[in-house]
Amino acid sequence: MNDLSFAGASDFVGAGSEPVLSVRDLTVEFKADDGVVHAADDVSFDLHTNETLGVVGESGSGKSVTAMAILGLLPKTAEVHGQVLFDGANLVGATERQLQPVRGDRIAMVFQDALAALNPVLRVGDQIAEAMSVHHDLTKRELKGRVIDLLDLVGIPQPGRRAEQYVHEFSGGMRQRTMIAMAIANDPDILIADEPTTALDVTIQAQVLDVFERIQERTKTAIILITHDLGVVAGIADKVLVMYAGRQVELGTVDDIFYSPRHPYTRALLASLPRLDRRHGDERLRRIKGQPPSLVFLPPGCAFHPRCEYADLGGVCTHERPALRDVGHGQLSACHFAETLDERTPSVP
Amino acid sequence: MSRIPPPADVLEAEPALADEPGLAPGSEPVPRTNWQLFRRRFLRHRLAVVSLVILVLLFIACFGAPWLAPYPRHPSAADLLLGTSGGPSAKHWFGTDDLGRDQLTQVLYAGQTSLKIGLVVALLSTVAGTIVGALAGYHGGWIDQLLSRVTDLFLIVPSIAILAVALKKFGQTPNWILIVLAALGWMYVARVVRGQVLSIKEKEFVDAARSSGASNRRIIVRHILPNCIGPIMVNMTLAIAAAIIAESTLSFLGFGVQPPDNSWGLMLSQAEGAAAEFNRFYEIFFPGLMILLTVLAVNFLGDGLRDAFDPQSEH
Numbered sequence: 173m174n175d176l177s178f179a180g181a182s183d184f185v186g187a188g189s190e191p192v193l194s195v196r197d198l199t200v201e202f203k204a205d206d207g208v209v210h211a212a213d214d215v216s217f218d219l220h221t222n223e224t225l226g227v228v229g230e231s232g233s234g235k236s237v238t239a240m241a242i243l244g245l246l247p248k249t250a251e252v253h254g255q256v257l258f259d260g261a262n263l264v265g266a267t268e269r270q271l272q273p274v275r276g277d278r279i280a281m282v283f284q285d286a287l288a289a290l291n292p293v294l295r296v297g298d299q300i301a302e303a304m305s306v307h308h309d310l311t312k313r314e315l316k317g318r319v320i321d322l323l324d325l326v327g328i329p330q331p332g333r334r335a336e337q338y339v340h341e342f343s344g345g346m347r348q349r350t351m352i353a354m355a356i357a358n359d360p361d362i363l364i365a366d367e368p369t370t371a372l373d374v375t376i377q378a379q380v381l382d383v384f385e386r387i388q389e390r391t392k393t394a395i396i397l398i399t400h401d402l403g404v405v406a407g408i409a410d411k412v413l414v415m416y417a418g419r420q421v422e423l424g425t426v427d428d429i430f431y432s433p434r435h436p437y438t439r440a441l442l443a444s445l446p447r448l449d450r451r452h453g454d455e456r457l458r459r460i461k462g463q464p465p466s467l468v469f470l471p472p473g474c475a476f477h478p479r480c481e482y483a484d485l486g487g488v489c490t491h492e493r494p495a496l497r498d499v500g501h502g503q504l505s506a507c508h509f510a511e512t513l514d515e516r517t518p519s520v521p
Numbered sequence: 522m523s524r525i526p527p528p529a530d531v532l533e534a535e536p537a538l539a540d541e542p543g544l545a546p547g548s549e550p551v552p553r554t555n556w557q558l559f560r561r562r563f564l565r566h567r568l569a570v571v572s573l574v575i576l577v578l579l580f581i582a583c584f585g586a587p588w589l590a591p592y593p594r595h596p597s598a599a600d601l602l603l604g605t606s607g608g609p610s611a612k613h614w615f616g617t618d619d620l621g622r623d624q625l626t627q628v629l630y631a632g633q634t635s636l637k638i639g640l641v642v643a644l645l646s647t648v649a650g651t652i653v654g655a656l657a658g659y660h661g662g663w664i665d666q667l668l669s670r671v672t673d674l675f676l677i678v679p680s681i682a683i684l685a686v687a688l689k690k691f692g693q694t695p696n697w698i699l700i701v702l703a704a705l706g707w708m709y710v711a712r713v714v715r716g717q718v719l720s721i722k723e724k725e726f727v728d729a730a731r732s733s734g735a736s737n738r739r740i741i742v743r744h745i746l747p748n749c750i751g752p753i754m755v756n757m758t759l760a761i762a763a764a765i766i767a768e769s770t771l772s773f774l775g776f777g778v779q780p781p782d783n784s785w786g787l788m789l790s791q792a793e794g795a796a797a798e799f800n801r802f803y804e805i806f807f808p809g810l811m812i813l814l815t816v817l818a819v820n821f822l823g824d825g826l827r828d829a830f831d832p833q834s835e836h
Contacts, residue, residue: 276733281733
């Protein structure tokens with residue numbers, strides 16, 4: 173890779189092979205009335221074939237904006253800088269005409285609210301067929317056969333009959349599976365799923381995640397899974413990218429992130445979750461004090477310092493923006509004290 | 522690690538969900554497709570159903586006139602000499618005009634022109650208006666500005682005057698009347714479609730279509746317009762009524778259809794002398810009734826269609 177500071181990234185799962193997608197210093201800004209909104213700031217990661225990257229963070233942390241920027245789906249008011257390298261081309265700044273063959277065919281997207289993202293007046297089967305006929309010349313017969321195979325693959329019973337129905341006749345789980353069927357219709361290299369399970373109850377959530385795993389087993393598709401649910405990430409991801417206020421605060425394997433987090437924000441997130449695999453009978457769940465900052469008026473220095481228990485207030489944390497750096501075997505953290513977090517005493521909230 | 526236990530197999534877990542709407546075996550059949558729901562909602566609108574029947578009968582009667590009309594369209598001189606002007610009778614249901622022609626026959630043949638103009642003008646102006654409105658609404662920016670200002674321009678010109686001048690120039694044949702009426706009637710549909718497209722293009726399924734690599738044209742044609750079909754259809758029925766009235770007005774003023782072609786408006790115009798004589802009321806009454814009936818029926822039909830296309834409408 174051209175950026176040496178990310179040499180460590182190749183230590184991850186899928187190491188050795190060329191990444192299928194490289195995001196470098198991706199920055200998204202919106203001009204608002206009271207200033208510039210820094211929706212995503214210097215996001216960088218690599219994605220390999222057969223790998224699942226979980227992107228986590230609170231609402232407004234820049235997860236969805238990053239995903240939309242990869243496919244060039246942001247409105248024209250967005251200013252996007254940096255690089256999204258896919259198949260030897262930089263997708264940032266590419267024209268609609270250049271992006272159209274990539275979208276849906278090579279990189280596909282699953283939206284959060286399947287009911288809103290599916291067209292209410294098209295039959296489900298026609299809609300999936302539409303996604304294919306955008307890119308491939310197939311006969312009606314071939315399309316129909318493929319549609320039924322796809323619905324079957326994502327676990328929709330009686331696919332032949334279901335294909336004739338409309339979205340409003342589907343249950344929530346089936347709608348989301350239909351979205352997934354549509355996204356994988358052209359065997360994409362990369363699947364971006366933006367909160368695909370957020371609107372679903374836990375049972376259906378598990379079924380949908382299982383569909384993702386089965387798809388990956390079959391097609392080796394790389395998956396970017398955006399979610400605010402750490403449980404989902406723990407279950408399915410290989411690598412985790414933690415975002416806060418549009419910035420990338422930590423990137424590591426799922427074990428690194430869950431067992432040796434190197435950023436106070438990741439630690440705080442984990443401490444706020446009930447965990448079955450660790451017994452702390454006396455320990456109560458802890459909330460993160462304060463609110464996420466405004467993306468227009470970010471705190472100086474580290475954006476997390478006003479809420480951070482480990483912060484050197486008035487010192488380096490309030491004055492200097494921490495660089496994202498390798499803190500051991502490829503785990504990246506953007507904290508001034510990443511290496512010495514365990515030695516620091518957290519301030520009592 | 523808080524791994525969510527996945528079910529053994531999604532496919533096996535499915536039967537538990539089998540009692541989902543629409544597929545329950547043994548339950549009474551509920552209308553499921555949009556078409557079935559549409560038909561049910563439409564049939565609930567009694568007035569619209571009656572209107573549809575009236576319109577269908579009118580079409581059959583007018584375009585079946587060569588077989589249904591009691592007398593030939595162009596009576597021979599001998600017939601005319603024998604015939605006399607007179608009110609409705611068993612022999613001439615709608616009476617005869619001052620030349621002794623059977624009014625029922627004339628009304629049916631005239632209806633061919635009036636209905637054709639109404640239908641074709643509505644079709645042309647709806648297609649043109651939909652294209653303009655969809656492009657303006659979808660693209661926004663300067664394209665919207667340009668198309669919307671052109672639409673406004675067409676809306677503010679005095680259409681009757683333009684129509685009269687244009688028809689004097691091109692000739693007052695039914696085909697030219699069609700074209701000129703359509704050229705001056707597409708703006709209403711364009712405005713409605715633009716508004717619809719403006720709201721629908723913000724829906725997430727449009728983003729989803731864009732993310733699947735669909736081009737702008739494909740998104741408009743395959744994803745946005747099918748969602749506007751209700752308002753478009755309703756405006757088309759309104760355009761039918763407007764075109765029939767416009768044609769009648771033009772013909773009455775002498776700028777419309779010319780003999781030997783005939784239309785309901787022209788019949789009214791030719792009977793203008795009858796307006797002064799009450800005992801010849803039938804010469805105005807029947808063509809007027811036909812216009813009234815058609816326009817009313819078309820408007821009620823539009824009402825019914827609007828309700829039927831709106832899934833939220835409940836009676």
